[in-house]
Amino acid sequence: SITFINIPPKTSVVVRVGQFMAIVLAFFSQTNITITLRNLLLLWYGHSSQWNKIIGEECDNSFHLWLGRVFVPNALKITQGVTILFTSFIIIVQSSDIVELLKDFTALFVISSVDDIFFIMADHGYFGIDLSEKSDKLKAITIEEEGRNIRKILQCVMYTMIFILLGLWIYVVVGQINGRYFLQIYPNC
Secondary structure (H helix, E strand, C coil), X not given: CCCHHHCCXXXXXXXXXXXXXXXXXXXXXXXXXHHHHHHXXXXXXXXXXXXXXXXXXXXXXXXXXXXXXXXXXXXXXXXXXXXXHHHHHHHHHCCCCHHHHHHHHHHHHHHHCHHHHHHHHHHCCCCXXXXXXHHHHHHHCCCCCCXXXXXXXXXXXXXXXXXXXXXXXXXXXXXXXXXXXXXXXXXXX
8 A cells, every 4th residue: 555646654854854955946946937927917918018019919919819929828838837846746755765856856857947958058059040049039028017016926926835835745744754644554553
């Protein structure tokens, strides 16, 4: 018999410290959530006059264009980030020794950073001059807040997400300490 999501019934203090650090690093390295949510809030339909200029359609400010070119891609990117973060959390709490944790976390970090790595390579010209010039143009785009205080919303979302992750991790650690997972494996003990 195994525990729920294959959580080890006991871990050492070293593994718990490693898990804590890995969860925090996994959250802060998941720019697919934080940066994309900021972009979505800044380019929200009806609250920003910038989104149609940024996507190169200055004459068209229709809701359908915004939905297809701003909302859907950003919503998918946020969904990808949340999925990667959730998967990272599951793999982190399944670790029973520090070497396994570091190996799995490193693999997840590389996989979740592939899009950033390819952008850096394109920016440096490894994929041709055309993509390098397009990445330069992309980096030159700035989005103004236009009087709205997006930072407070982002801070609230960030704190909520990190508290949820750490709260779930504390729940797992308490279950390991009080023997809840041991009883799941050996219910007759």
